[in-house]
Amino acid sequence: MAEQSDQELLALFRDSNANAHYAFNLIVKKYQLRLYNHVRRMVIVHDDANDLVQNVFIKVWKHLEGFREDSQLFTWMYRIATNECLAFLKQKRKRYFLPIHDVEAELSQKVSSMVPFDANKLELKLQQAILSLPEKQRLVFNLRYYDNMKYEEMSQVLGTSVGALKASYHHAVNKVEKFIKPD
Amino acid sequence: MENNHLHKELEDELKNAPILQSLKGNSTFQAPENYFDSLISNIQDRISSTNKSTFVIPVFRPAFAGFSLALMLISIAIIYFSQDENKKSDLQAQEIGSPIIDEMIESGYYIDLEESHISETLCDLQIKTESSKTTSDIELENYLIQSMNETSLINEL
Numbered sequence A: 001m002a003e004q005s006d007q008e009l010l011a012l013f014r015d016s017n018a019n020a021h022y023a024f025n026l027i028v029k030k031y032q033l034r035l036y037n038h039v040r041r042m043v044i045v046h047d048d049a050n051d052l053v054q055n056v057f058i059k060v061w062k063h064l065e066g067f068r069e070d071s072q073l074f075t076w077m078y079r080i081a082t083n084e085c086l087a088f089l090k091q092k093r094k095r096y097f098l099p100i101h102d103v104e105a106e107l108s109q110k111v112s113s114m115v116p117f118d119a120n121k122l123e124l125k126l127q128q129a130i131l132s133l134p135e136k137q138r139l140v141f142n143l144r145y146y147d148n149m150k151y152e153e154m155s156q157v158l159g160t161s162v163g164a165l166k167a168s169y170h171h172a173v174n175k176v177e178k179f180i181k182p183d
Numbered sequence B: 001m002e003n004n005h006l007h008k009e010l011e012d013e014l015k016n017a018p019i020l021q022s023l024k025g026n027s028t029f030q031a032p033e034n035y036f037d038s039l040i041s042n043i044q045d046r047i048s049s050t051n052k053s054t055f056v057i058p059v060f061r062p063a064f065a066g067f068s069l070a071l072m073l074i075s076i077a078i079i080y081f082s083q084d085e086n087k088k089s090d091l092q093a094q095e096i097g098s099p100i101i102d103e104m105i106e107s108g109y110y111i112d113l114e115e116s117h118i119s120e121t122l123c124d125l126q127i128k129t130e131s132s133k134t135t136s137d138i139e140l141e142n143y144l145i146q147s148m149n150e151t152s153l154i155n156e157l
Helices: A006-014 A020-043 A046-063 A073-096 A100-112 A121-131 A135-145 A151-158 A162-180 B002-013 B018-023 B035-051 B062-095 B098-107 B115-131 B135-147 B150-156
Strands: none
Touching: A006 A020, A006 A073, A020 A046, A020 A073, A020 A135, A020 B035, A046 A073, A046 B035, A073 A100, A073 A135, A073 A151, A100 A121, A121 A135, A121 A162, A121 B018, A135 A151, A135 A162, A151 A162, A162 B002, A162 B018
16 A cells, blocks of 8 residues: 555545544554654664654644644654654753763763674764764754755754755764774 | 655765765664554553543633632622721711711601610710720819719709
8 A cells, every 4th residue: 555645644634524543543654663763863762762752643643733734744743853852852961960961971871782783883883973963963964864854854844044954964974974984 | 856866965975974875774773573563552542541631720821820810809809898898887887976866857767766776876976985085084084073072063063
């Protein structure tokens, strides 16, 4: 069965004769992997990512009726997911009174202890390199490098100009490559 | 065609980063097995539980706070004015002194007034008048009563 477009899913959701839960479940099915990966890359730990992903979809459910379609559905959901991640990381800092770099150091340690990375040191170094980037730059890098997101779409997600995003990604690529290059 | 253009852009951006190029496309973090099979039902359960949440009085909502404040002010006003009414009725009882009673009698309202009411009112006035005396007035009276003999009192009348 061919995947339905966002417009079709929205129309189904808003159709009073159709079951809204059914349409919503189709939306979840379509975007759950992408949103999970996006969130997981930011917060690293699966349990945290699971909570945040559920929060994202619950917010989507609550506000889908009023979604004005001035952006695409998936950029809107990505924006919700991004805001959830940033709020989570901010809360994490406040809870432990840690300055910014310590939270990332903590996440970097967690990455090191994850089983898949035992076999692939380069992959582990890449993740540590990404974690060393400032938060917003890390988002830009992940969205471009992993999600292959267009800058115009990324601009809607992050609320930053296309030019600034291009520059940010360019610098991020240089920094990460330098970090993971063998000495 | 648009995808081809995007693909070319992505490649160009990594042309000076060969290691990143080689690692591109690797799935970094793995979700637990069957995680996505149960995610939808977990989300639906949470949606159902939020729909059943208990009613919470939004105390800090501006509208509710405004309503509470208005109710409080109205209650205070009712209590204040009801006390005020009681005072007024007391005043009215005091104000209905003998001049008013005289007037009422002259104008014919005396028929409706019972004598006991008039006497009660006059007694009340007298009691209040006496109770409003100062200590020096009482002392003076006692002095006069003690000083003056019966003959002098009769002569005075």
